[in-house]
Amino acid sequence: MGTSRFPPSIWGGDRKRSAEPLSQLLLRLMSLRGRGLWFRRPERIPDAWAGSGSPTSPSPRAVELLFAAMQRHLGSYPLSPGVRVKLVSAGFQTAEELLELKPSELSREVGISKEEALETLQIIKRECPVDLSRFASVSISGKKYTALELLEQEHTQGFIITFCSALDNIMGGGIPLTKTTEICGAPGVGKTQLCMQLAVDVQIPECFGGVAGEAIFLDTEGSFMVDRVADLATACVQHLHLIAGSHLEEEHQKALENFSLESILSHIYYFRCHNYTELLAQVHLLPDFLLEHSKVQLIIVDGIAFPFRHDFDDLSLRTRLLNGLAQQLISMANNHKLAVIWTNQMTTKIDKNQSMLVPALGPGFSGCSCSLSIITPGRTFREPPKTITRWKRRRIIFKDFAFVYMCWVRFTLEIFSSVIKGNHQVIINHLLKHLYRIYLSKNMVVNIKIHKYIYIIH
Amino acid sequence: MDWDQLELNPKVIAAIKKALHIYQHKEEFPAQHKKLGFGCPVFNRLLQGGLPLVGITELVGQSSAGKTQIGLQLSLCVQYPYEYGGLESGAIYICTEDVFPDKRLQQLIALQHQLRTDVPQDVIKKIKFGNSIFIEHAADIDALFECVTKRAPILLSRGMVRLIIIDSIAALFRCEFGIQHSITKAKYLQTLGAKLHQLSSGFQSPVLCINQVTDTVDERGLAGTNLDVLARVSPALGITWSNQLLMRLMVSRLARELSRDTHAAATGTVVRTLSVIFAPHLPQSCCHYTVSAEGVKGAE
Numbered sequence: 076m077g078t079s080r081f082p083p084s085i086w087g088g089d090r091k092r093s094a095e096p097l098s099q100l101l102l103r104l105m106s107l108r109g110r111g112l113w114f115r116r117p118e119r120i121p122d123a124w125a126g127s128g129s130p131t132s133p134s135p136r137a138v139e140l141l142f143a144a145m146q147r148h149l150g151s152y153p154l155s156p157g158v159r160v161k162l163v164s165a166g167f168q169t170a171e172e173l174l175e176l177k178p179s180e181l182s183r184e185v186g187i188s189k190e191e192a193l194e195t196l197q198i199i200k201r202e203c204p205v206d207l208s209r210f211a212s213v214s215i216s217g218k219k220y221t222a223l224e225l226l227e228q229e230h231t232q233g234f235i236i237t238f239c240s241a242l243d244n245i246m247g248g249g250i251p252l253t254k255t256t257e258i259c260g261a262p263g264v265g266k267t268q269l270c271m272q273l274a275v276d277v278q279i280p281e282c283f284g285g286v287a288g289e290a291i292f293l294d295t296e297g298s299f300m301v302d303r304v305a306d307l308a309t310a311c312v313q314h315l316h317l318i319a320g321s322h323l324e325e326e327h328q329k330a331l332e333n334f335s336l337e338s339i340l341s342h343i344y345y346f347r348c349h350n351y352t353e354l355l356a357q358v359h360l361l362p363d364f365l366l367e368h369s370k371v372q373l374i375i376v377d378g379i380a381f382p383f384r385h386d387f388d389d390l391s392l393r394t395r396l397l398n399g400l401a402q403q404l405i406s407m408a409n410n411h412k413l414a415v416i417w418t419n420q421m422t423t424k425i426d427k428n429q430s431m432l433v434p435a436l437g438p439g440f441s442g443c444s445c446s447l448s449i450i451t452p453g454r455t456f457r458e459p460p461k462t463i464t465r466w467k468r469r470r471i472i473f474k475d476f477a478f479v480y481m482c483w484v485r486f487t488l489e490i491f492s493s494v495i496k497g498n499h500q501v502i503i504n505h506l507l508k509h510l511y512r513i514y515l516s517k518n519m520v521v522n523i524k525i526h527k528y529i530y531i532i533h
Numbered sequence: 534m535d536w537d538q539l540e541l542n543p544k545v546i547a548a549i550k551k552a553l554h555i556y557q558h559k560e561e562f563p564a565q566h567k568k569l570g571f572g573c574p575v576f577n578r579l580l581q582g583g584l585p586l587v588g589i590t591e592l593v594g595q596s597s598a599g600k601t602q603i604g605l606q607l608s609l610c611v612q613y614p615y616e617y618g619g620l621e622s623g624a625i626y627i628c629t630e631d632v633f634p635d636k637r638l639q640q641l642i643a644l645q646h647q648l649r650t651d652v653p654q655d656v657i658k659k660i661k662f663g664n665s666i667f668i669e670h671a672a673d674i675d676a677l678f679e680c681v682t683k684r685a686p687i688l689l690s691r692g693m694v695r696l697i698i699i700d701s702i703a704a705l706f707r708c709e710f711g712i713q714h715s716i717t718k719a720k721y722l723q724t725l726g727a728k729l730h731q732l733s734s735g736f737q738s739p740v741l742c743i744n745q746v747t748d749t750v751d752e753r754g755l756a757g758t759n760l761d762v763l764a765r766v767s768p769a770l771g772i773t774w775s776n777q778l779l780m781r782l783m784v785s786r787l788a789r790e791l792s793r794d795t796h797a798a799a800t801g802t803v804v805r806t807l808s809v810i811f812a813p814h815l816p817q818s819c820c821h822y823t824v825s826a827e828g829v830k831g832a833e
Contacts, residue, residue: 262775263811274552292552297587297734298779300814301555301565340553349734364549381776385723420776432772 149173152202158195161185170199233286235277235373235414238314252286252372252414255405259419259434266418267298270375273416274343275307277373280330283315288372288413289342291361295354296378299345308339344368351382355396358403365411374407376417380435384420397440569696569739570618571603572610572649575831579809579820583618584739588779589729593744593768598784599805599824600743601631604698605638606828607741608666609645611696617652620738622695623665625685627677630704633668644827667694674705674721681728689736696739697732703745703769719773726777742778745769780812804832 148169149162165185167173173181173196182192234249243249250256250273258266274292279285292299312334319327344364348354354376365371379400387393408415420435434440559566568582577583584590584607592600608626613619626633642662646654667688671677677699688694702725710718733740746766768775768783775781785806808819821832 261772262778263781267813291549296779297564297730298813300585301552301562302581303814304552305556337553340556341551343552344549345552345555346549349731384776385720385727421772422776423772435776 255415290373293376379417380420590780594784620695624696627669648827781810
């Protein structure tokens with residue numbers, strides 16, 4: 076392909092067609108299904124595409140027509156053959172790819188004169204039933220919400236509780252629904268255990284505080300052991316029986332009648348993916364599955380990094396596939412009001428002669444979710460440090476190793492030095508004492524980094 | 534739409550299973566329920582059956598801790614019938630550093646009846662142990678890759694082997710790659726891990742990789758745990774390799790309760806420890822064992 080710089084298109088990255096036809100096909104499928112909006116904010120999925128018409132967004136019929144129009148192949152437009160050949164050889168195939176560009180950009184990219192580019196764009200715009208530019212701005216925002224409405228929605232959304240109070244408190248109530256959560260950690264630290272536990276906990280009846288849903292488990296590494304899940308389920312049932320025993324209301328006992336080992340196991344849908352193609356295909360077909368099984372409240376992808384980390388010479392293709400996958404999962408979480416969890420591996424990053432563990436698959440992938448990072452057991456500190464030297468980077472890790480539920484959560488607290496004049500040290504010392512108290516009471520691990528001017532508490 | 538082109542569609546949708554189905558129909562899902570037994574009840578109890586059939590298990594430890602002994606024992610155990618914990622098939626043993634200990638294997642074969650007291654004598658006599666162990670020497674990474682990608686699948690597809698043992702996977706990677714080649718090393722490790730994983734899940738055969746340890750210099754060790762050997766050594770090959778594993782077992786020669794075990798102290802045998810470092814279905818636990826003439830035996 077040409078060496079000119081292409082503007083980012085709907086396919087992301089550059090226009091080099093990869094040698095893998097199946098992945099390209101999957102990319103197209105994902106784009107059509109989930110409107111892959113790589114370069115727009117991932118959280119905003121236009122409601123128009125989901126089919127619910129509202130006053131601010133066009134009706135489904137208009138959407139369908141537009142869909143068809145945008146996907147029309149360039150060959151069907153009345154363009155001159157020379158221009159058409161140049162467009163195809165530059166990699167444009169459908170109308171929508173053209174419409175994102177200005178005439179000058181198009182002429183530069185394809186190698187045609189500016190007048191020809193202008194004429195081409197006019198022909199294409201004429202053929203479309205709706206004015207795309209106007210529609211594009213509406214479709215991006217979709218259904219409009221005010222910030223207050225969003226806040227209220229966030230407060231009322233459910234959480235998947237884990238019955239480990241430390242974990243639930245850290246996560247603000249549990250694993251949040253309608254959001255994606257990433258669990259990353261060193262090997263052997265308990266990611267799969269946590270996933271298996273959550274697959275059981277999502278089924279806890281509502282009177283006990285759960286969401287009474289079902290779970291889908293997509294396994295890429297083969298680490299799902301059904302006997303272990305059976306142990307967890309039995310333990311959960313016993314725990315709930317204990318709780319119900321102390322309550323005198325009828326509803327607790329009644330809810331427990333249906334809550335047994337068999338029923339728990341029958342509501343976990345398990346799929347084993349042997350390579351990335353199967354994983355992508357399965358995630359792609361999940362929306363159909365979700366329509367039939369509307370009680371599913373949790374999707375777990377165990378080992379999302381595993382099939383993507385080898386055999387990928389073309390990193391841009393991998394990035395595109397991963398972005399598409401993340402988009403699909405996010406859109407499913409939003410539309411079906413369920414929680415999506417995926418587990419990620421850690422990899423070593425060497426930065427200024429210091430090596431540290433970071434989540435695999437790149438920072439862009441991790442940015443798609445609210446993360447829960449589990450680290451390996453660190454060092455023990457018997458007492459908090461008395462003073463913090465200002466302007467120095469320090470990393471203080473409180474450690475307490477519990478078999479499964481040990482985690483640190485990323486939340487940032489930025490105190491700009493200009494806002495609070497002086498007394499930085501006092502504030503930090505107070506914070507440290509407070510956190511140390513939390514650590515003692517709740518067995519939490521807290522990672523604090525202190526930078527110049529910005530105090531970030533991880 | 535191009536749904537017809539996606540031929541995976543019906544297969545993929547039909548393949549979702551309920552966990553209950555997997556739990557109840559044990560015959561249909563051998564990968565979940567069957568395990569490769571060790572031939573010793575103490576080990577089998579520690580590992581809740583033995584090695585899982587799908588996935589890479591790593592056995593890591595210092596030198597002369599008994600890793601090769603365990604590997605040899607497994608290559609004999611796999612040949613027993615299903616009801617005695619075996620898989621009725623042979624094993625591939627890939628050596629990368631030392632010559633294969635043939636004499637020791639013959640000694641083990643001769644003394645199998647003493648080790649496996651749960652199996653009737655005529656069953657043991659019928660199995661021709663030596664015929665089903667395929668030995669490969671791989672001196673460098675290319676030879677190892679060729680063996681894993683070309684020769685192992687042939688044997689696995691014919692059903693002649695159902696266990697792959699790689700003795701000392703660290704040996705090849707440590708000497709050929711220096712610090713500056715860490716990216717290439719990581720790529721090779723990932724490809725190897727993926728290939729082994731593919732073989733393991735395709736043929737439902739366990740893969741055992743024997744690894745070495747490196748010393749860690751860390752003044753604040755993990756004191757007070759029963760895994761205090763971990764404080765001083767850590768498995769070689771780093772996190773790239775650890776990500777490929779399903780299960781990690783560590784063997785060590787130092788047993789903390791040596792003084793309590795008066796029988797072993799009296800006879801002068803060294804008591805070793807096998808601990809589970811991580812596994813998806815096992816808690817962290819350990820057991821002691823000794824290496825004797827007939828093989829590896831757990832100590833109560």
